[in-house]
Amino acid sequence: MSAEVSAVFLVRGSTDELVPAELRDGIGELELQHWEHHWRPYLIERVRAMQAQGVPRAKWPQQLHWNWRLKATVAEMFLGQRGFATRCEGMTQGLMLVGLLSDARIVEQRGKPLVYVDYLEAAPWNQSSLQRPPKYRGVGSLLIHAAVTLSVEETFSGRTGLHSLPQSDTFYRNVCGMTDLGLDAAKQNLRYFEMTPEQAQVFLKKGR
Amino acid sequence: MKVHVTQEWCLVMARREGDLEVGAGPRAPYIESEEIGPATAEARIAFGRFVHLIRRQRRMSIEQLAKDASLDLAELVRIEDDLHHVPEPRSVYQLARIFNIPQQRLMQLAGLAVPKSERFRAEAIKFAARSESTEALSSEERQALEQFIRVLSERQEA
Numbered sequence: 001m002s003a004e005v006s007a008v009f010l011v012r013g014s015t016d017e018l019v020p021a022e023l024r025d026g027i028g029e030l031e032l033q034h035w036e037h038h039w040r041p042y043l044i045e046r047v048r049a050m051q052a053q054g055v056p057r058a059k060w061p062q063q064l065h066w067n068w069r070l071k072a073t074v075a076e077m078f079l080g081q082r083g084f085a086t087r088c089e090g091m092t093q094g095l096m097l098v099g100l101l102s103d104a105r106i107v108e109q110r111g112k113p114l115v116y117v118d119y120l121e122a123a124p125w126n127q128s129s130l131q132r133p134p135k136y137r138g139v140g141s142l143l144i145h146a147a148v149t150l151s152v153e154e155t156f157s158g159r160t161g162l163h164s165l166p167q168s169d170t171f172y173r174n175v176c177g178m179t180d181l182g183l184d185a186a187k188q189n190l191r192y193f194e195m196t197p198e199q200a201q202v203f204l205k206k207g208r
Numbered sequence: 209m210k211v212h213v214t215q216e217w218c219l220v221m222a223r224r225e226g227d228l229e230v231g232a233g234p235r236a237p238y239i240e241s242e243e244i245g246p247a248t249a250e251a252r253i254a255f256g257r258f259v260h261l262i263r264r265q266r267r268m269s270i271e272q273l274a275k276d277a278s279l280d281l282a283e284l285v286r287i288e289d290d291l292h293h294v295p296e297p298r299s300v301y302q303l304a305r306i307f308n309i310p311q312q313r314l315m316q317l318a319g320l321a322v323p324k325s326e327r328f329r330a331e332a333i334k335f336a337a338r339s340e341s342t343e344a345l346s347s348e349e350r351q352a353l354e355q356f357i358r359v360l361s362e363r364q365e366a
Contacts, residue, residue: 006211011222018219025209062235067289070260073270094230119233128227138222140230142213145221149211165231172232175224188234206221 003028003085008142010088013126013133019088023142027072027083027095034092034123035068042124061130062165063121071097071119081118084146086139094139096120098147104159105181106194114159114194115151117144129167140168144176148200158200163190177203254356255295255317260288261353262307277302294319313360331359 003026009018024031047060075081080100086093102116122139125131144160151158163184164172169191172178178193195203263273270288274281279299286293287303300318304311 004209006213008211008213009215009218009222011219016223018215023211063231063233066233070285070289097233117232120231121233122230127229127231129229132227134227136222137225137227138218139225140228141221141225142211142218143230145213145217146209146211150209153209162232163234165229165233165235167229168231171225171228171230175221175228190234206217206224 008086010086010093010136010138010142013135013137019136021086021088021093021136021142023146024085024087025082025146027068027075027085027097031085031087031092031095032069032072035095038091039123043130046124046130059129061124061127062167066119066121068095068119068121082150084143086142088136092123093126093136094120094122094143096143096147098150100150100154100156102161104161104194105192106179106196109159109194109196112159113154113156114161115147115154115156117147117160117162120144120162140171141175145204148195148203151200157197158195158204159197160195160200161192163187163192165190169193177206255314255319256288256290256293258317258353258356259284259303262357263288265350265353273306277306279303309357309360317360331356 003024005025006023008021008023010021011017012019043061043064047064050060072083075083075097082098082100084096084098097118097120099116099118100113102114104110104112104114120140120143123135125135126137126139128134147160148158151160160178162172162178169180172191172193173180176193176195177199178195179199181192181194183189184192263270268276270284271281273279274284277284277299279302283296283299287295287299295318297315297320300314300320301311303309304314307314
């Protein structure tokens with residue numbers, strides 16, 4: 001099955017210029033090979049360098065042990081899970097897995113279905129904690145755009161929820177404009193963010 | 209699904225995103241657990257890969273193994289996927305039973321018991337290094353798996 005591909009753009013970190021990219025509806029074998037043969041070796045090398053420099057574990061990349069091949073395989077087994085990828089200049093730049101079986105938590109939306117972002121990760125060279133400047137900027141925004149678009153398509157009105165990794169809270173709060181519902185003791189004390197239909201419309205129109 | 213975005217949207221959002229991190233999803237639990245040393249961490253790499261490879265060697269789906277071992281599917285996914293997930297002792301015992309591996313050895317591999325021998329630790333690390341690939345079980349992987357099963361099955365040193 002071939003993935004549906006949308007034409008999008010990322011911004012090159014070193015020059016601030018737009019670069020044509022793809023947003024792919026589906027995580028395929030090539031994306032998984034990029035993760036295995038390019039993302040992981042890069043991450044492992046950086047972590048070894050951090051270890052050698054005495055950087056505390058708490059500051060190591062928190063996606064270090066995510067296994068996208070297994071996640072994608074498990075997602076295939078379950079209805080209601082979808083994968084997305086961004087690709088630019090022949091390389092996967094970001095991956096996201098979402099679920100369609102969760103409900104909103106914001107009081108006025110409580111119980112209504114939303115798209116829940118199970119996992120979202122930018123390629124390590126796009127993470128400023130690992131490379132400055134990052135190779136491309138905009139990966140997170142494009143993937144969240146995909147999640148919101150899916151939510152609209154599924155008649156969930158753009159409702160989207162996720163648990164942010166601690167260093168990403170600012171992105172979801174300030175750039176995506178999501179509501180911060182605080183730390184979730186049931187989910188490793190990660191901060192839960194949710195986007196209402198109104199916030200989704202604002203997000204989709206931000207660049208206009 | 210098609211996504212419709214303009215060049216302008218991409219540029220504005222990329223600039224707003226700037227150098228912010230964007231990761232979402234559960235973090236690896238080891239980060240909060242400073243007492244887990246590199247040796248234990250490497251043993252757990254071996255444990256997750258061992259379960260993953262032996263399951264594939266036996267041509268079992270992850271669901272089938274969860275059912276046969278009476279394990280929660282989510283727990284089994286985390287065992288294979290989350291490098292530093294600390295498995296429930298019951299899960300390890302159940303897997304040892306299914307795979308016919310001495311329970312104590314598998315407990316050591318899972319980081320729930322301290323290995324008594326340096327050789328065991330070294331073999332676990334060697335196995336982890338040789339089973340990096342998650343593609344189809346290659347002859348090299350099969351060899352590594354079989355050799356490691358032999359080590360796991362050896363009598364415990366005093």
